Amino acid sequence: MAADVERVYPAGQVALREVGLRDGLQLTKAFPSTAAKSDWIRREHAAGVRHFEVGSFLPASRFPQFADVRALADLVNGLGAHSLGLALNERGARDALAAGVTELTVVMSATEAHNMANARRPREQSLAEIAGTVRLRDDAGSATLINVGIAMATGCSLSGAVDPAEVERLAAACLEAGADLVGIADTVGYGGPRQIADLCRRMTALMGGRPYVVHLHDTRGMGLANALAAYDAGARVFDASLAGLGGCPFAPGATGNVVFEDLVYLFETAGIRTGIDLEEVIAVREILSREMPDETLHGTLAQAGPPKGMTWQARAA
Amino acid sequence: MAADVERVYPAGQVALREVGLRDGLQLTKAFPSTAAKSDWIRREHAAGVRHFEVGSFLPASRFPQFADVRALADLVNGLGAHSLGLALNERGARDALAAGVTELTVVMSATEAHNMANARRPREQSLAEIAGTVRLRDDAGSATLINVGIAMATGCSLSGAVDPAEVERLAAACLEAGADLVGIADTVGYGGPRQIADLCRRMTALMGGRPYVVHLHDTRGMGLANALAAYDAGARVFDASLAGLGGCPFAPGATGNVVFEDLVYLFETAGIRTGIDLEEVIAVREILSREMPDETLHGTLAQAGPPKGMTWQARAA
Numbered sequence: 215m216a217a218d219v220e221r222v223y224p225a226g227q228v229a230l231r232e233v234g235l236r237d238g239l240q241l242t243k244a245f246p247s248t249a250a251k252s253d254w255i256r257r258e259h260a261a262g263v264r265h266f267e268v269g270s271f272l273p274a275s276r277f278p279q280f281a282d283v284r285a286l287a288d289l290v291n292g293l294g295a296h297s298l299g300l301a302l303n304e305r306g307a308r309d310a311l312a313a314g315v316t317e318l319t320v321v322m323s324a325t326e327a328h329n330m331a332n333a334r335r336p337r338e339q340s341l342a343e344i345a346g347t348v349r350l351r352d353d354a355g356s357a358t359l360i361n362v363g364i365a366m367a368t369g370c371s372l373s374g375a376v377d378p379a380e381v382e383r384l385a386a387a388c389l390e391a392g393a394d395l396v397g398i399a400d401t402v403g404y405g406g407p408r409q410i411a412d413l414c415r416r417m418t419a420l421m422g423g424r425p426y427v428v429h430l431h432d433t434r435g436m437g438l439a440n441a442l443a444a445y446d447a448g449a450r451v452f453d454a455s456l457a458g459l460g461g462c463p464f465a466p467g468a469t470g471n472v473v474f475e476d477l478v479y480l481f482e483t484a485g486i487r488t489g490i491d492l493e494e495v496i497a498v499r500e501i502l503s504r505e506m507p508d509e510t511l512h513g514t515l516a517q518a519g520p521p522k523g524m525t526w527q528a529r530a531a
Numbered sequence: 532m533a534a535d536v537e538r539v540y541p542a543g544q545v546a547l548r549e550v551g552l553r554d555g556l557q558l559t560k561a562f563p564s565t566a567a568k569s570d571w572i573r574r575e576h577a578a579g580v581r582h583f584e585v586g587s588f589l590p591a592s593r594f595p596q597f598a599d600v601r602a603l604a605d606l607v608n609g610l611g612a613h614s615l616g617l618a619l620n621e622r623g624a625r626d627a628l629a630a631g632v633t634e635l636t637v638v639m640s641a642t643e644a645h646n647m648a649n650a651r652r653p654r655e656q657s658l659a660e661i662a663g664t665v666r667l668r669d670d671a672g673s674a675t676l677i678n679v680g681i682a683m684a685t686g687c688s689l690s691g692a693v694d695p696a697e698v699e700r701l702a703a704a705c706l707e708a709g710a711d712l713v714g715i716a717d718t719v720g721y722g723g724p725r726q727i728a729d730l731c732r733r734m735t736a737l738m739g740g741r742p743y744v745v746h747l748h749d750t751r752g753m754g755l756a757n758a759l760a761a762y763d764a765g766a767r768v769f770d771a772s773l774a775g776l777g778g779c780p781f782a783p784g785a786t787g788n789v790v791f792e793d794l795v796y797l798f799e800t801a802g803i804r805t806g807i808d809l810e811e812v813i814a815v816r817e818i819l820s821r822e823m824p825d826e827t828l829h830g831t832l833a834q835a836g837p838p839k840g841m842t843w844q845a846r847a848a
Contacts (some may be wrong), residue, residue: 357722369838369841370840371809371839371840372839372840374838374839374840374841375840375841375842402836402838403835404841404843405800406796406797406799406800406801406843407759407800407801408800408801408802409800432831433829433831433835434793434796434831434832434835434837435755435790435793435796435797435831435832436755436796436797436800437757438752438753438755439755439756439759439797440757441756442756442759442760443759444722447591469831469834469835476752477750479723479752479753480723480724480752480753480756482723483722483723483724483725483726483753484723484724484725485725513752514749514750514751514752514786515751515752517786518720518750518751518752518786520751521604521686521691521719521721521751522688522691523687523688523689523690523691523692524686524691524692524721525692526721526723
């Protein structure tokens with residue numbers, strides 16, 4: 215079944231995806247109740263957010279923070295927004311397809327060493343399994359998009375430097391395997407803006423007008439500079455999480471995803487419309503303060519507020 | 532006396548100026564002992580830092596944090612590095628010249644409203660006083676450079692938006708008044724990267740090869756993205772403070788200056804040599820932790836450390 219990428223990611227428009235409900239909760243001890251998560255989604259949707267990663271399809275016994283992933287997918291779909299889910303194996307993929315998420319992300323690593331350590335299989339086997347997931351989707355008559363997130367795309371905690379040409383090769387192999395989308399992830403925050411720009415220029419050329427996802431972590435403070443560099447190199451789809459929720463499994467204690475609200479502000483001040491109401495999104499942080507009181511909320515914008523007395527929002531084109 | 536700008540800021544090289552000892556201590560209740568400040572300077576100097584703002588020339592009775600400004604200027608000068616000082620009036624300027632700082636910064640605001648509120652005089656009078664400071668310098672046979680910092684250059688907490696053409700006009704008037712350097716300050720962190728790029732392109736053209744200073748605050752998280760945008764537009768001289776020390780007098784509780792060590796990392800990952808050893812600078816944060824235990828130290832890089840197993844430093848040209 216032809217997957218309608220263009221409907222989910224209209225050409226030329228920036229899409230900021232809220233991944234706090236999945237990546238943001240991956241490692242936290244406390245997590246919001248389903249009611250609070252639903253409120254989070256509804257309020258961000260009202261503020262203009264249209265893409266929500268709602269969870270991982272994993273056994274609820276071991277990952278209670280994602281036990282409500284199906285209910286949240288239903289909620290997002292019911293709002294007419296786009297639900298994104300993660301699966302780490304075939305069972306998860308079947309569950310995600312059954313749940314009717316708009317997009318299913320499967321992960322592979324840019325390096326052989328990390329793929330072996332993380333997924334316990336060579337990258338070639340991961341690519342074969344991606345093709346299998348695409349077949350599964352097609353056999354089910356599902357419209358779910360298949361996205362492959364390439365972890366460690368800018369440097370690997372095990373192997374060090376990663377050749378961008380190798381990421382390009384893997385991305386092409388993912389498309390060959392039938393993936394609708396590819397994502398490049400600065401998983402451990404090793405990337406700097408020139409490097410991200412180089413990688414994104416390659417991805418823009420490779421994808422030939424199709425969108426690709428840029429997943430940045432702010433581990434070393436480069437998140438926003440990297441995001442702008444990626445945009446300038448042609449990237450239009452960005453992951454981020456409210457209050458930068460989410461650490462990094464390979465860098466304990468480190469800052470997490472790029473801060474969603476700061477990314478909105480960055481783009482708007484740069485004249486790039488996001489369609490998102492910044493102050494409404496900032497206000498949603500109160501849910502996190504209440505539900506996860508021990509979690510550090512990142513981002514300085516929430517404290518300072520947007521500038522007063524001047525226009526900083528991008529104007530309508 | 533011809534002031535030797537080129538000796539202090541070699542053409543084409545990036546200069547990162549440590550302003551933590553002045554701007555960073557402007558508003559703090561606690562401040563390091565002179566011995567600790569000296570250690571801070573010596574250790575950063577050993578790490579490759581060559582420009583230190585050592586304090587404000589203000590009455591020690593009201594500003595005890597700057598009582599040792601002369602001793603610190605002597606220390607920096609004795610190391611063969613460049614000492615920078617701030618003065619808010621003629622008395623301060625005389626003291627700064629007597630202390631033999633490499634560079635004296637005087638401040639005016641981009642907007643009439645803020646200049647009146649902050650300095651209680653119209654901008655025209657400030658410009659006349661700048662000319663007076665230059666005469667004072669020349670009459671004293673001093674080699675001190677005169678830098679005019681233009682506050683609120685990207686937006687004003689009182690007047691809102693600031694026309695970059697107006698900043699350009701003021702910068703030209705400062706040069707006309709005899710200033711050796713001009714600085715543009717995003718005092719309240721209103722600037723975004725496109726705006727900073729626009730302003731810096733204008734400044735690069737105006738200055739015709741002479742350096743100008745970019746003074747960024749990270750109040751809204753844009754500090755590093757703005758710094759890279761400024762560099763790409765031709766800026767080479769940047770202010771920053773260790774651990775982002777320093778708030779903003781017009782935005783209580785807000786994040787301070789752009790984080791020095793993060794700026795080093797940003798440039799190095801972008802292939803731009805700073806001449807500064809990142810890990811040695813990060814280690815100096817311990818002085819702040821010890822001497823100012825209640826102060827928030829900003830910057831995520833210090834927690835995560837630079838990437839392991841890969842080259843992120845700019846290579847020798």
